[in-house]
Amino acid sequence: MKEVRRKEFYLFSPFLRIFHWIMVAMILVLFGTGIIIATPLQSMNLEPAYSTTYIDLVRDIHFVAAFVFCASFVLRIYGFIINRGDRLFPRFWKGYFYAQTVDVIKHYMLVQPNHQSFLRNPLARMSYLMLYGLVAVEICTGFAMYYMTEPESYVARAFAWVNVVCGNEMVTHLVHHYVAWGIILFAIGHLYMVIRSEFMEGESEVSSMFSGSKFLVHYPADAGDVDPDAEKP
Structure with a gap:
């Protein structure tokens, strides 16, 4: 058997991981309720007392999910501030980025x-x-x-x-x-x-979105973006 050694790189803070999954759940809720709001279900087969209020309930769920999503997004931005691994954005000003x-x-x-x-x-x-x-x-x-x-x-x-x-x-x-x-x-x-x-x-x-770490066989080309003192072995 061939032994494969991997190096651990801690990347994502708990802020990114926790609120990533909350935002995923809220996106599903928002999309589902948004589709119903945009194209309400046929109400003729529903009880009259229910059919007049179900869309209001759907809208309320949509609004609550929207506020939770926005709060999670703000807290995720806080993760960008405190952890380098949370803010791996394009480096358009670097020539090697395009290569x-x-x-x-x-x-x-x-x-x-x-x-x-x-x-x-x-x-x-x-x-x-x-x-x-x-x-x-x-x-x-x-x-x-x-x-x-x-x-x-x-x-x-x-x-x-x-x-x-x-x-x-x-x-x-x-x-x-x-x-x-x-x-x-x-x-x-x-x-x-x-x-x-x-x-x-x-x-x-x-797995990194649960553990926060990536385990790579090869040394990543962008390791310096997370640890400026990182030196390629």
């Missing part, structure tokens, strides 16, 4: 059998940055619509300008709806890629 990106793309296109070892590869970094942008749009448009139903809410009032920028509430609703689909499509692709990396490339993508 590494091409290297990863070639591997995913099956042009080459593997790519350099990374704690978080360049394509993943860019995709997460895009996700945070989508989340920001979703939060802004969501609170803008909430303002229309709860104009006395101080939190929602801070996002009233979004309806002005979009032109009207209907456009705000459409942006919110399509961005939600974008997040779900990202989640599907993300799930595929992390499972692929976990089992085909042994990059501890799934």
Whole structure:
């Protein structure tokens, strides 16, 4: 038998891991309730006393999940502040970033059998940055619509300008709806890629979101982003 030695790299703080899973759960709740709100279920087969209130219940669940999601997102940002491994964003100002990106793309296109070892590869970094942008749009448009139903809410009032920028509430609703689909499509692709990396490339993508550590055979090219004093052996 061949012995394989792996080096442990502590990457993700408890803030990222805990609130990552809370946000995953809230995204599922938000998407499910959002679909019902956008296209209410046929109520003719429901009891009259229930059919007039079920959509209100769905909206309440949607609102509660939205507030939990936003709170988790804020606390996750705190994790970015205290832990380097939580903020592995694209380094567009570094020339090697683009060469590494091409290297990863070639591997995913099956042009080459593997790519350099990374704690978080360049394509993943860019995709997460895009996700945070989508989340920001979703939060802004969501609170803008909430303002229309709860104009006395101080939190929602801070996002009233979004309806002005979009032109009207209907456009705000459409942006919110399509961005939600974008997040779900990202989640599907993300799930595929992390499972692929976990089992085909042994990059501890799934397990690291529970343990906080990655166990790699090869020394990662971006180790210095987590530990500036790291020296390649």
